[in-house]
Amino acid sequence: MNMLAQKNVEDPILQWVTFRLGGETYGVNVMQVQEVLRYTDVASVPGAPTYVLGIINLRGNVVTVMDTRQRFSLDHGEITDSTRIVIVETGEHTVGILVDSVAEVVYLKQSEVENPPSTGHDESARFIQGVCNKNDELLILVDLEKLLTGEEWSELESL
Amino acid sequence: MSTLETELEISLDERLVCYEEANLNTVSETTLPSVFTDYLDLLLEKGTELYPYDLAPAESILPELSRVQYIDKGLSQFECVYCRIGRHDLLIPLDSIQRIEKLDAHHERYRLNIPECEGESHFILQMMRNQGNIYVHSVAKILWVQSEDILWRDRQARAPWFVGTHKLLLCRLFDPNLLVVEIS
Structure with a gap:
């Protein structure tokens, strides 16, 4: 094994798709991103949990779109030309997350990722898996699996 | 092609002609012409079994699970009322509806509100066997729904x-x- 390969094993490089939401920049693992869609009308679903914005038809499949702002404890935002629906895969689930805009794909070494700061009992802290200072900007890395609790994922299945 | 399929196709064709003549795709209470309401009445009278109030069966009608009702009975398609309540569009199986009426003052005897849906009401879908009235904002059309186009809910906790x-x-x-059943 040459030195470069050895270094990559010791300090793996991961790719993150970054998006903007409520003035902050977040990142999700590129391997979990299926596609990025322009905003399309989301059909509201009566009887759905509050974190569900609605559903869309993605090439014949019904995909649930999550209200990311609600989940991140942010105020309701406006739909703009930059608004995107990021289709992500987490375990057995494929869901859409509504974001203000999608920025870029960044490469991060594992060593660049720091543990999230303790924010007490803030519920949104549980799905932050790390933070990173990239180009003088704080990047918050999201653990999509923990975006919902096990119970909520089950609830989503029976939507 | 089976007799049933032929009948359904004829029936669908007739309805399409009717819609084209009325030039209606989506209608609201304010623009609903009488030809359309008459047509809905005709459909409902022809397509559903009528139970006058005084002859309605006294025993309670416990519905089977809907999945059983629609799929295991071999219904590959069924007719639905496509309507809007508040900001939600809904499909309501026609076999549970007896009449569609415009809302006016005398319709307040048994109001059935769908908990998740709110909004101003302009029409009443009168349920079979006088079980209740569903208040809806607008009625778009009556259409055949294919079972395979429905994503059936397996678990219905909510x-x-x-x-x-x-x-x-x-x-x-x-x-x-x-x-x-839930509210009674």
């Missing part, structure tokens, strides 16, 4: 009266019988 979601119309299939 709002079990929404038995599925139509994959193309992106709206809920609402079984009013299940809501009646």
